[in-house]
Amino acid sequence: MLQGKRILLIIGGGIAAYKSLELIRRLRERGASVTPVLTRAGAQFVTPLSVSALAGEAVHDELFDLTAEAEMGHIELSRAADLVVVAPATADLMAKMAGGHADDLASTLLMATDKRVLIAPAMNVRMWQHPATQRNLATLIADGVLTVGPNAGDMACGEFGPGRMAEPMEIVAAIEAALTDGPLEGRRILVTSGPTHEPIDPVRYIANRSSGAQGAAIARALAALGAEVTFITGPASVPPPQGVQIVPVETAREMLEAVQAALPVDAAVFAAAVADWRVKEAAGTKLKKDGSGRPPRLEFAENPDILATIAQMQEGRPRLVIGFAAETHDVIAHATEKRARKGCDWIVANDVSPATGIMGGAENAVTLITAEGAESWPRMSKEEVARRLAARIAEALGEDG
Known part of the structure; x- marks a missing residue:
């Protein structure tokens, strides 16, 4: 179902970023191409080299790239994809999306896109349950943003509860659902x-x-x-x-x-x-x-x-x-x-x-x-x-x- 589809993958800064590497591999197995965008915080958890090697494409991480921006690169990136995926979607990224901020490449792409957006939230349970995060989530959903997860379970910080990023195959299934006619088409x-x-x-x-x-x-x-x-x-x-x-x-x-x-x-x-x-x-x-x-x-x-x-x-x-x-x-x-x-x-x-x-x-x-x-x-x-x-x-x- 993903053969020939283009996915713009924004990798946020959280320990769950390691799952994004497996997600890239699974998407490419199914015939999709992945254009990776790495936030500054995301690069603290996975390297541009590992992301690029798995995606088979250069990593985009700078808003003010003179070569790319001479051709309005952030506009082209945001609109050439069939779907924009944010995984992990951190509390900070969700807040930027809900507030309409555009102060780096990732947030600017999300503001400039005319395609559907799917987020896979991942954060500490207290951050997930914080009223500000829940308000931001409600705003994003009302704006038409799709979500997958988070799941409940043990966290790297030692706490337990909702906040774990959905597993790569769960995200793949959500991507397939977003890009194909659903089973309720015509109902x-x-x-x-x-x-x-x-x-x-x-x-x-x-x-x-x-x-x-x-x-x-x-x-x-x-x-x-x-x-x-x-x-x-x-x-x-x-x-x-x-x-x-x-x-x-x-x-x-x-x-x-x-x-x-x-x-x-x-x-x-x-x-x-x-x-x-x-x-x-x-x-x-x-x-x-x-x-x-x-x-x-x-x-x-x-x-x-x-x-x-x-x-x-x-x-x-x-x-x-x-x-x-x-x-x-x-x-x-x-x-x-x-x-x-x-x-x-x-x-x-x-x-x-x-x-x-x-x-x-x-x-x-x-x-x-x-x-x-x-x-x-x-x-x-x-x-x-x-x-x-x-x-x-x-x-x-x-x-x-």
Whole structure:
């Protein structure tokens, strides 16, 4: 799949840079050509000679190369490739990309390119989990940057956790996926995401703590596999994904209408945290204290059950209907019962009790409930959960023909 493809490989400064040598070898085995760019920090971990010998091309490391820049070398380098890969993508490089900095050859190439960019983050676990890195990651993903990893495991610094760069063959697979028509090409899939806001009066509403991060990640992963994605989102706190059709809604009833309008689809993923209840009649003006010390009397009504409505359709039902179950106890038992009661094909269950930090966090630990039973996945980033789920969806739709 990589025969004749040109990869611009930017090697950042981290101990994981040694894996970039194996990555070059694996890419060339598959017929790709690799143009290497070595940052100043990267050259502290691997030598230009070793990189050049494996790539079969000269290493580029200077922005102000008079010979190259006479022909606008950084522009040509950034656009001659089929894909730009950053491995390892250090915290510093990710910060430069997110902030739009261009103060060396690598960051300038990333600003000047018109091609897709794939990053393989690698750093200490504390650096990976730092709020600044997670903000930068969210910005890059929203900008359409593809990611692979990081993995969890032992680190050179002696700590354990997420931050290890993906293995070379994992990166090769991600490169192949980025450069080929995905297995979901021609498939239409809808994804719901985020919370819903159910108004009490013009300034107050009922909601929950969902950030919308998992739903957005799922939409991105499905689009990366070639699907045409309709992304129906409540008022989420994370930016929506690029490359999908975005339908913003506020309430559960609006979300149901948007879902029905998006049909027919091949699959539907209901990741939104929809409010079960709403105030029956929202006040037209702000509710005020009346001096009695008594709270206002609110009458509630049940919201429509979007998952059950679609899963139990007699005509036009998506071939694959997937729900989510956010539970705080007896997760698998509750999710298994929910799958049967709602009539959906799969349930993605997770424990959102406060101690897990999952609701609104960057990681998730889920159990996939199907007719065959329960399959627990290890705790991983929400992006990795999304990629794994998207791959399973592609497999299921492929089996259906």
